[in-house]
Amino acid sequence: MNELKKMACVPCERGGSPLSADEIDRLRQELPDWEVVTEAGELRLRRMFTFSDFRQALAFTNHVGELAEAEGHHPKLVTEWGGVTVEWWTHSVGGLHRNDFIMAARTSALHEG
Numbered sequence: 001m002n003e004l005k006k007m008a009c010v011p012c013e014r015g016g017s018p019l020s021a022d023e024i025d026r027l028r029q030e031l032p033d034w035e036v037v038t039e040a041g042e043l044r045l046r047r048m049f050t051f052s053d054f055r056q057a058l059a060f061t062n063h064v065g066e067l068a069e070a071e072g073h074h075p076k077l078v079t080e081w082g083g084v085t086v087e088w089w090t091h092s093v094g095g096l097h098r099n100d101f102i103m104a105a106r107t108s109a110l111h112e113g
């Protein structure tokens with residue numbers, strides 16, 4: 001279990017196919033705190049991280065941003081007083097790729113410290 005957080009993203013080719021429902025069901029076992037949502041017709045992983053103040057939320061936002069830049073794979077980040085909502089999906093495949101599960105696991109690991 002929890003192998004995802006030790007992995008790195010792989011370059012995903014534009015136009016590649018998104019994961020199947022079975023693959024998503026299998027991978028999401030490792031991400032119990034994340035939900036699979038549909039936004040603009042595409043599947044995404046979403047989790048809200050709560051913080052006691054805005055400064056902590058902002059710091060976490062920047063940490064996730066650094067991780068994204070390091071991996072070349074980027075989330076949607078909504079930073080507000082009290083929390084940060086993180087969404088991972090792969091634009092180039094129009095849905096979920098294994099990279100999104102890796103990045104979600106690594107995002108959770110950042111929060112766990």
Ligand SMILES: C[C@H](O)[C@H](O)[C@H]1CNC2=NC(N)=NC(=O)C2=N1
Binds near residue numbers: 073074091092
């Ligand atoms: C060239 C660059 O690597 C690509 O455009 C990357 C950048 N970050 C990305 N992030 C996400 N979430 N999806 C992508 O398809 C994507 N593509």
